Amino acid sequence: MSTPALPSRRTLLTGAAAAVAVAATAGAPAAxxxxxxxxxxxxxxxxxxxxxxxxxxxxxxxxxxxxxxxxxxxxxxxxxxxxxxxxxxxxxxxxxxxxxxxxxxxxxxxxxxxxxxxxxxxxxxxxxxxxxxxxxxxxxxxxxxxxxxxxxxxxxxxxxxxxxxxxxxxxxxxxxxxxxxxxxxxxxxxxxxxxxxxxxxxxxxxxxxxxxxxxxxxxxxxxxxxxxxxxxxxxxxxxxxxxxxxxxxxxxxxxxxxxxxxxxxxxMALTPDDSVSAYERLAAALGTTVAGLRDADAARLKSAWEQLFAGRPEQRALGSGRAYRGxxxxxxxxxxxxHELPTPRVPVLSVHTATEGSFFTGPASPSPSPAPTNEEQLHAAVRACLLRGAPAVSDDLVARCVADYRSAALADRLPTDPLSLWTEVWGDSLFRRPVIRLAERHARTGTSPVYAAEFAHPVHAPHFGTPHEATSRFLFGTHRLPSQAPVFGDTDLERTVSDTFIDLVASFARTGVPSTGRSSALPAFAPGRPTALILGGPEVTRLSELPKQRQLRFWDESGWGPRM
CATH class of the missing domain: 3.40.50.1820 (Alpha/Beta hydrolase fold, catalytic domain)
Structure with missing residues (x-):
């Protein structure tokens, strides 16, 4: 049996600028x-x-x-x-x-x-x-x-x-x-x-x-x-x-x-100065002015933009927008x-997946690269992760990241193989850590309640963990589609998990307090207490402290990335 690919991956947040390697669509669309x-x-x-x-x-x-x-x-x-x-x-x-x-x-x-x-x-x-x-x-x-x-x-x-x-x-x-x-x-x-x-x-x-x-x-x-x-x-x-x-x-x-x-x-974004430079470089490549880009051929414009951000981030003309251009x-x-602004004044239901990184390091990664199998390859893979958020990365920082993640995995009785460690570093650096830390800030300083949920329903092998964007299949109930079921499942358990997720979001939309038919109303998130909903797996729902907190200490203490 052939390995099933993660369905509809082209709609998901992809891993690096190399994901834009798809050839440009021929010709501009008719206005x-x-x-x-x-x-x-x-x-x-x-x-x-x-x-x-x-x-x-x-x-x-x-x-x-x-x-x-x-x-x-x-x-x-x-x-x-x-x-x-x-x-x-x-x-x-x-x-x-x-x-x-x-x-x-x-x-x-x-x-x-x-x-x-x-x-x-x-x-x-x-x-x-x-x-x-x-x-x-x-x-x-x-x-x-x-x-x-x-x-x-x-x-x-x-x-x-x-x-x-x-x-x-x-x-x-x-x-x-x-x-x-x-x-x-x-x-x-x-x-x-x-x-x-x-x-x-x-x-x-x-x-x-x-x-x-x-x-x-x-x-x-x-x-x-x-x-x-x-x-x-x-x-x-x-x-x-x-x-x-x-x-x-x-x-x-x-x-x-x-x-x-x-x-x-x-x-995750261009700085204002780099954005100005990007459009000026774009105009020069197309032989026009920045204002003239309004009349430029759309296909040529798109192709020139993608070329500007092709290759490894440390080799590009611009220093920012190293992973994405938001x-x-x-x-x-x-x-x-x-991270510089106050949190929103409205109620927040913050959701993340248990293994954000496995979308990017698994068999259907939108920016595939070989999984590390030894210490040298693991260090190289972690360095590539860190270079998305810094202009240069020292050997000492890479070694500390690997050592801290291995120590955290041993303490939490989690796998310590190179693929597992790389996966956690990938997902935590750009997704899980900012999501959790901003939810914690909202709980401490916000003027409205915040509720926290970790989506933890596992996907089918050879995929692993609960990847980034697995959530949409269960929120919309589309995990059961023929193109999705080989990876996300369509047993009674998956249908129950999906219905519970829908109930959680629908109750929040209706009343401002998330609840499900399987549990009472979710308590407001209080960091360090069992107030987060873990959704997925045989239990379907349970209240817990957010798992894998030890892993996040590296980012808080190393100086890499923004202070949350």
């Missing part, structure tokens, strides 16, 4: 082509009241017709902003253009422009909505997909919202936002003439989507005053940053950051890195 086609379908004759066989919803831009799947009404490809093409490339999002008649909302839009998903397009700012009924006033759960800020789409099969909407009695919204050079950067010469903003267009898209959801929630049976924002990886990072924006405080009621890729430089500090959309 507005998807919109013209969809508008043509929308304006075909249709009754404003429908024919009784399909659900209708009246949005602020016009009437849309969806489909019914099981007990759920589904609306796909509903525009929440105007296509960011032509003069609107690098512009703040504009409202969608109104239409007459009924617009068909039965097919997903193109993914946002990227090198990974086929058929991607700059014309991609569309939402997908699953609802048990267009009447009523249910909690709304908006989910932001991950993908390292350069790939992914809300239309991926793992984010199908039918099961989550049905069991949770929620209105579930997924959507696309701008990616890569078109979505995450900053340069003053790209300032929008109307808003003055010149940065983080993907984050601006996400904020526009939230305003659109609030304005249109009632049309889909949702409560506009009860919107919970959830997301995984890069999407989990966005939930945190959006909750910090003053203009969104009336919109976002609570957040569920899952395996959040908290932003800091040089690992939001850039610009004084408005990002006032500072996550």
């Amino acid at each position: 507005g082509a998807a919109t013209r086609a969809a508008t043509g379908a929308a304006t075909r004759a249709a009754s404003a009241t429908g024919d009784g066989s399909r659900p209708l919803a009246r949005t602020t831009a016009g009437l849309v017709a969806g489909t019914t799947e099981g007990r759920t009404a589904v609306f796909r490809g509903v525009p929440y902003a105007a296509p960011p093409v032509g003069p609107l490339r690098f512009a703040s999002p504009r409202p969608p253009r109104p239409w007459r008649g009924v617009r068909e909302a039965t097919a997903f839009s193109s993914p946002s422009y990227q090198s990974v998903l086929p058929g991607s397009s700059e014309d991609s700012l569309y939402a997908n909505i699953w609802t048990p009924d267009t009447a009523g006033s249910r909690p709304v759960l908006v989910y932001i997909h991950g993908g390292g800020w350069f790939l992914g789409a809300g239309s991926e099969e793992v984010y199908d919202g039918q099961r989550l909407a049905d069991r949770g009695d929620l209105v579930v919204v997924t959507f696309n936002y701008r990616l890569g050079a078109l979505g995450w950067g900053s340069h003053p010469e790209l300032a929008d003439p109307d808003t003055g903003h010149h940065a983080n267009w993907g984050l601006q898209d996400q904020a526009a989507l939230l305003h659109w959801v609030r304005a249109n929630a009632r049309a889909f049976g949702g409560d506009p005053d009860n919107i919970t924002l959830a997301g995984t990886s890069a999407g989990g990072s966005s939930t945190w940053q959006l909750a910090l924006l003053p203009e969104l405080r009336p919109v976002v009621r609570r957040i569920v950051p899952i395996s959040a890729a908290h932003v800091w430089a040089p690992a 939001p850039v500090v610009d004084g408005h959309w990002m006032r500072g890195y996550d």
Whole structure:
């Protein structure tokens, strides 16, 4: 039997810049082509009241017709902003253009422009909505997909919202936002003439989507005053940053950051100066000015951006953005890195996986490299991890990291083989440590409750642990899909774990306090006490202190990475 690959890995937050090795899509997308086609379908004759066989919803831009799947009404490809093409490339999002008649909302839009998903397009700012009924006033759960800020789409099969909407009695919204050079950067010469903003267009898209959801929630049976924002990886990072924006405080009621890729430089973002340099280098490579990038061929622009961040981080022209290029500090959309700012003022349900790193070191890694099998190879692999967050790494720091992780593993009776140690270093450095430390800070200093959960349901061999992004399969109930079940399982146990996860998030969205049918309400997180929910495995749920705390001491004491 062949080794099953981790499904849909292209939508997940990938491991390093080398993951962008997929060849650039040939040719730039035709500006507005998807919109013209969809508008043509929308304006075909249709009754404003429908024919009784399909659900209708009246949005602020016009009437849309969806489909019914099981007990759920589904609306796909509903525009929440105007296509960011032509003069609107690098512009703040504009409202969608109104239409007459009924617009068909039965097919997903193109993914946002990227090198990974086929058929991607700059014309991609569309939402997908699953609802048990267009009447009523249910909690709304908006989910932001991950993908390292350069790939992914809300239309991926793992984010199908039918099961989550049905069991949770929620209105579930997924959507696309701008990616890569078109979505995450900053340069003053790209300032929008109307808003003055010149940065983080993907984050601006996400904020526009939230305003659109609030304005249109009632049309889909949702409560506009009860919107919970959830997301995984890069999407989990966005939930945190959006909750910090003053203009969104009336919109976002609570957040569920899952395996959040908290932003800091040089690992997870470009510095402002490096971002300016990046766009100037991009313009020079394309023979134009920075402002002229609005008219540049999209494929050439994307290819030049990916080339700028190809190869090992220590060999690149720019010193930051060494692992990912997330939001850039610009004084408005990002006032500072996550560890420099107060925590959000809304209730937080913080989730991480037990083995974040096994997504990157396992057999389906998006940036595969040989697993270390001896001490020399382990030191080289750990050095590569540390170089994502520092311009130089000494032999002593590498040796200390290995020694501290081995000592922690022995104390906790965990494996000490090179692959296991490398996996823990990988996951802790960029994900588990920032997630836990910021949850602890919120518990100490925040003005709202924070709840902590570790998702610990194991995947099937030869995959191992509970990888980064395993959570989305269980939150959406898509672990049971034929493409997913060989890795994530579809026994009664997996279905129970999935239902419990849905119940946990749905109760939090409904009341602000997470609970499940298997346990009483989860207590607010108190570091050092058994107040975290461990979800997964034969027990399904149990309360505990967060495991593997010894491992995190290295990062706190070594000076590597931000002070949390």
